[in-house]
Amino acid sequence: MSVTTLIKDRTAIAGIGMAPYGRGIESSEEHLAGMAVKQALDDAGIDAAEVDGLVSYDMEVTALEEMASNMGLGDLRFIAHTSCGGGGSCAGVGLGAMAIVTGQADVVVAWRSRKRSSKESRWWMNQPSIVRDRQMWLRPHGVVRTADEIAFMARRYMHEYGATQDHFANVALAFRRHANLNPTAVMHEKKMTRESYHTSRYVADPLRLYDCCLETDGACALVLVSAERAKDLKQKPVYVHAAAQGISRDSSIMVQWYAEDMMRTQAVACAEGLWKHSDIRPKDIKVAEMYDAYTPEILFTLEGYGFCGRGEAGPFTDDGNIELGGRLPINTNGGSLSDAYLHGFNLVIEGVKQMRGTSTAQVQDADTCFVSGSDLVPTSAMVLRR
Amino acid sequence: MLSSLTAGREDGARIADRGEAMLVNAAAPSGVAPPMGQAEFILPATDKADTAPFWQATREKRLVVQRCDSCGKTRFPPRPHCGACRSDKLSWPEVSGFAKIFSHIVVYPPVLPAFAKYAPFPAVLVELAEGKHLRMFGNVIAKPGDTINAINPDSLYIGQPVRVHFEVLTDGVTLPRWLLQPEGAR
């Protein structure tokens, strides 16, 4: 591979859009998706007809061609779906950057839209009761929800490294405080205390209600162009410095139960690819937006990407380190736990805001941002810079 | 407010939409599988080529894993190929049934109707005596015949010895359960 094909700093996020986040929103997922994409194009000042690349999640309800028709996009030359739900948040940007750098597309739009606030939308209620895939080894034993699966990881991690529920509380509390600063966060007005955390009901012991992300409706989108093009557009460019995907050896979805080393999550493979192509190191990162379907994922991600050594992430969350003003503020919009659960795409958008200097929990002088997808499924991550 | 995620899962829902949920399965009590939200039991399909021998063995009260006939490595869950040498020659040796708790949780409501009468109940991931690479999920009991919520979950701990016990769930499906063993058992 010649050096000229590296994506480093050669593309930039030029526009972002957010449809309203909330519960019980009436608009369809397809409608919400269009609102977000339209807003992202307006934000960038790019005509829809110029879009020639489109990426979304494998679980997205709106088909790529339907989005193209809804928005009146031009002829598309690059189309892709990212792998594995919340693991694919940064992959859309990474694939888009590859497409632009290699000349496959000039303007790439990526989005995610979800409606999960209604009880009827719980995926597990509608699964066939005869399980034909690998979930047959879990589901008949009552291990059905992802909370149950992550709880196995959490218990084992606590056992091996001495992490406590107080460390999980640090995560939940930090993100709630960030959400309290963010008017569009679903939990903006709801305060959380350490006591309310510790008295919230169990969902899957050792995980409590406040260890689990929200179920919400909403959508967000972004526009990616070449760095050169971005210079002439309305917004300050946010450069994609590095992006990577990963599936670690012997890993499985959610509970890493095939691997002898359960804590060798998907992040390990992704981190190797990411840091290999990044001049910015973990110690240089000023703010991080990490996938947080459950509080322990933050600890696993901190370790998986080398922000902390193995077993050190629990204590790292003490003393306000992951809050605004701390050593590494994480999920400054409130994250999946307190902003909205959009499969991590709202974290991507928040990363862009931090680099623009427009976050409601703006980290002073933040010029580098780490963003990651879920480290418990085939995953992706990236480094943004301004 | 329950959390969610991820691929495979919603993909599964899509498969269900296409009618696969209605597939007749010999393991189903009624012959037709309702969605999880309405089912009395959540059952494994016992008729899939790559996994049927496991469920045949549990019906015979034997716990088996796969072994590669080319390189000898054992594996679980079952796969058509050996990840160590890519051979698809395999056999299904019986294992001792002795194991230790590797991790454990307590499942609280809301749960599926099939488990609602038991919640909260503990669930375990056990590591078989035959190797760290052989782990299985299940429920724990103190004595045969116990329901899955009979044990005080606070009494469970990582490293606790257990031994397989076979629970006949339906005509076609026998599930391995994990019977607590006295401390010092292998």
Ligand SMILES: [Zn+2]
């Ligand atoms: Zn082999």
